[in-house]
Amino acid sequence: MLxxxxxxxxxSKSRLTFVxxxxxxxxxxxxxxxxxxxxxxxxxxTSSTSVRLALYQAAAKFSGPITTGHVIEPLTAISTDLAxxxxxxxxFFASGTATAFNATSTPSDGRWSISPTTSAFYRTRxxxxxxxxxxxxxxxxxxxxxxxxGGESAPDWDYLNPLLMRDGYAYVAVxxxxxxxxxxxxxxxxxxxxxxxxxIGTEPARYGTxxxxxxxxxxxxxxxxxxALRAPKQTVLGDLRPKHIVATGESQSAFYLTTxxxxxxxxxxxxxxxxxxxxxxxxxxxxxSAITSNQGPKDLRIRTDLSVPVFMFETQTDLIALxxxxxxxxxxxxxxxxxxxxxxHADAYLVGPAVSVLGCTTPINDGPQHIVVQAAFAxxxxxxxxxxxxxxxxxxxxxxTNPAVLALDSHGNVIGGVRTPAVDVPVSTLSGAAPTGTSExxxxxxxxxxxxxxxxxxxxxxxxxxxxxxxxxxxxAIHGGFILNADRAPLLAQAQQIQLxx
Numbered sequence: 157m158l159x160x161x162x163x164x165x166x167x168s169k170s171r172l173t174f175v176x177x178x179x180x181x182x183x184x185x186x187x188x189x190x191x192x193x194x195x196x197x198x199x200x201x202t203s204s205t206s207v208r209l210a211l212y213q214a215a216a217k218f219s220g221p222i223t224t225g226h227v228i229e230p231l232t233a234i235s236t237d238l239a240x241x242x243x244x245x246x247x248f249f250a251s252g253t254a255t256a257f258n259a260t261s262t263p264s265d266g267r268w269s270i271s272p273t274t275s276a277f278y279r280t281r282x283x284x285x286x287x288x289x290x291x292x293x294x295x296x297x298x299x300x301x302x303x304x305x306g307g308e309s310a311p312d313w314d315y316l317n318p319l320l321m322r323d324g325y326a327y328v329a330v331x332x333x334x335x336x337x338x339x340x341x342x343x344x345x346x347x348x349x350x351x352x353x354x355x356i357g358t359e360p361a362r363y364g365t366x367x368x369x370x371x372x373x374x375x376x377x378x379x380x381x382x383x384a385l386r387a388p389k390q391t392v393l394g395d396l397r398p399k400h401i402v403a404t405g406e407s408q409s410a411f412y413l414t415t416x417x418x419x420x421x422x423x424x425x426x427x428x429x430x431x432x433x434x435x436x437x438x439x440x441x442x443x444x445s446a447i448t449s450n451q452g453p454k455d456l457r458i459r460t461d462l463s464v465p466v467f468m469f470e471t472q473t474d475l476i477a478l479x480x481x482x483x484x485x486x487x488x489x490x491x492x493x494x495x496x497x498x499x500x501h502a503d504a505y506l507v508g509p510a511v512s513v514l515g516c517t518t519p520i521n522d523g524p525q526h527i528v529v530q531a532a533f534a535x536x537x538x539x540x541x542x543x544x545x546x547x548x549x550x551x552x553x554x555x556x557t558n559p560a561v562l563a564l565d566s567h568g569n570v571i572g573g574v575r576t577p578a579v580d581v582p583v584s585t586l587s588g589a590a591p592t593g594t595s596e597x598x599x600x601x602x603x604x605x606x607x608x609x610x611x612x613x614x615x616x617x618x619x620x621x622x623x624x625x626x627x628x629x630x631x632x633a634i635h636g637g638f639i640l641n642a643d644r645a646p647l648l649a650q651a652q653q654i655q656l657x658x
Contacts, residue, residue: 225362371444436478472588500602521602
């Protein structure tokens with residue numbers, strides 16, 4: 157059951173699924189789905205000389221909870237019963253005066269220099285999901301930059317659960333970009349019946365007072381709202397008082413967080429950690445224009461002088477199709493990267509039973525991304541909270557660096573990276589790349605090629621041998637911190653389904 161509660165309840169499941177897919181993958185198709193989001197209309201600008209450095213420390217103001225009209229939920233194909241997990245949801249508006257910036261220096265090592273240019277009023281929305289029992293709160297607020305390539309979605313909420321609710325995180329999703337608020341034409345507009353009305357156009361009774369001045373202001377808006385969550389008298393978190401606030405974003409949002417880490421975090425210090433999920437080789441431009449491979453410095457790295465942890469989670473697709481491979485950098489005391497074997501940019505877990513809507517000619521990747529990313533986030537939060545760095549696995553092995561080509565084993569699975577039973581005790585080839593000539597959408601979902609029965613028998617002989625090898629590999633991954641112990645029993649149950657002679 158889809159959790160989209162947009163007022164038009166008759167919208168087809170397949171169309172909604174395409175929007176979810178578009179919102180996750182749109183950046184790879186050469187745009188950030190800007191549409192009309194640069195928002196020249198009604199922008200109250202001031203000259204750069206009137207923008208003081210003190211604005212770096214500005215915080216948003218909250219109003220709400222909002223009860224008028226109907227809430228528009230992030231699009232998802234994964235059903236979550238918040239009440240059953242002891243969680244509640246409320247929506248608030250966040251407003252303030254945001255600053256746009258110009259980059260005076262953009263070296264590929266990430267040590268950008270910026271200067272303020274103009275300022276503009278904004279009012280956007282945030283969705284707050286929090287434990288109903290304050291005693292269950294673990295002290296960390298997860299602050300997600302929602303994705304807008306084809307309609308707002310919150311892919312990290314989907315990927316990181318059940319971890320977030322099981323461990324008592326508070327969660328805040330922000331409509332950071334203009335298309336989500338003002339509407340416009342998404343990257344896959346022709347596949348989603350044209351333009352999106354955004355929050356304002358879809359539910360004006362609730363969202364008619366919102367105003368987004370353009371994506372050149374999005375980075376500062378994000379920082380200001382994050383800062384406001386720390387205010388002693390803020391009410392959006394109820395009785396919860398956060399110890400840490402961490403930023404997260406996946407795909408297109410990860411490009412923005414890359415720029416945020418290099419350009420904005422050093423002057424705003426808004427977050428205690430930044431979790432960048434599936435970025436490419438560049439960042440988002442400060443101008444608010446489309447994200448393309450020919451904008452900004454190529455091979456952009458995270459600056460090494462940040463005072464907070466930055467975790468990068470990368471799939472096989474991200475290294476090759478999104479161009480992250482040339483931007484690889486060594487781990488440091490403040491930077492960790494996990495390149496996860498057997499994964500693709502988006503996968504079967506994310507689209508669930510609606511996979512047929514993609515129209516892919518081969519089975520898409522059903523690898524372990526959702527399992528490993530939860531272990532990654534748990535390690536990231538421990539790093540933020542206790543100062544204990546996560547494990548530092550080897551990167552993927554490359555057969556070639558120019559162009560970047562992944563080295564593969566005899567089964568077609570990648571060599572190196574974070575290892576799990578999916579690739580070390582394989583029953584299929586898990587690729588981050590789809591067959592040549594496939595559609596742009598399917599190319600981001602990779603592929604799964606199951607082994608023949610004859611191959612399985614040659615590898616394991618019988619079920620007992622397979623389960624023994626799988627269990628040993630699983631326990632090794634758990635011991636290494638790459639899979640959570642909570643996932644052990646479900647994964648073993650899945651392994652039991654493999655057809656082998658007894």
